[in-house]
Amino acid sequence: MTPEEALQTTLAGEHAAVYVYGVLGGRVSASAQPDLAAALRTAYDLHRGRRDQVIAMLRAVDATPVGSEVSYELPNPARTPQQCRRAAAEIEERCAEVYAAAVGSTARANRQWAIDALTDAAVRGLTFGAEPAPFPGVPEL
């Protein structure tokens, strides 16, 4: 994968994450599940910020950033708080894989960005109930 391809894949992942977190945030009551609602809101803001950062990284190399899809499939029906929590953990796991691939295909500032994003996704996944793993983002290990 070229550095640009890795960043485009990362951006596609951020578009999906922003969409899914937007849906999940709308399905969790801030009064009934304040902690989950706050965690989803934080994750939504964070992935929006990352999306904008990756767009800037691509523009810096004169690449045209990929656009978002109209909609994305949710990891599960997301009808209960527990399902929303699991969906969020799944999104972080998918993002971790994309960030790990970006670490392997980029260098310098962009690689540092991907390393930090991978660590954040691995830790954020715990917030949503994911189990710690020996090799987050690297499923074949």
Next chain:
Amino acid sequence: MNVPHSPALSRRAALVAAVGTVAVGTACTPDPVDPEAGGRSRERAAEPLPDVTLAATVVTDEQELLDLIDATLARHPRLERVLADARAAHAAHVTLLEDAAPESASPSPAPTAPGRVRVPDDAARAVRAIARREDELALVDKRSAFAAESGAFARVLASMASSAAQQAVVLRAATVPAGGAR
């Protein structure tokens, strides 16, 4: 883990090849990386190779944390469940690094002799001490991932950093069983 021909095993073999390739000094970067990256020229291949040095540093630090966990378990056996995941994760890291870059393991990072590792008498403090070391190791792994010439190796090092960061969080949140040291 499954036996031969499983995807996990073949991908693992690929990583071993990627890092091992660097270790034996052939000029091959497995993943295309920004050609200006690293700033190190392959013309210097006769010198100690950067990724081998990195692997040596990381495997030593991973082994030291494993030793601390083992010393803590020897002193506080009731922490077995609290420390099981962290122990398994770092044992997996050490195994992979030793498989991937065997040259980096010579001289082998021999386990620290028991008694040389200081473990707090209080179990909760002992767990917090390990959590601090997890944070430090995450930083070492991150810096190594940034510096690695091999993209495949960088990816795995960044993953190890994330694993250590997860363990730091998990250990700080852990409920430590009551009771004194052995």
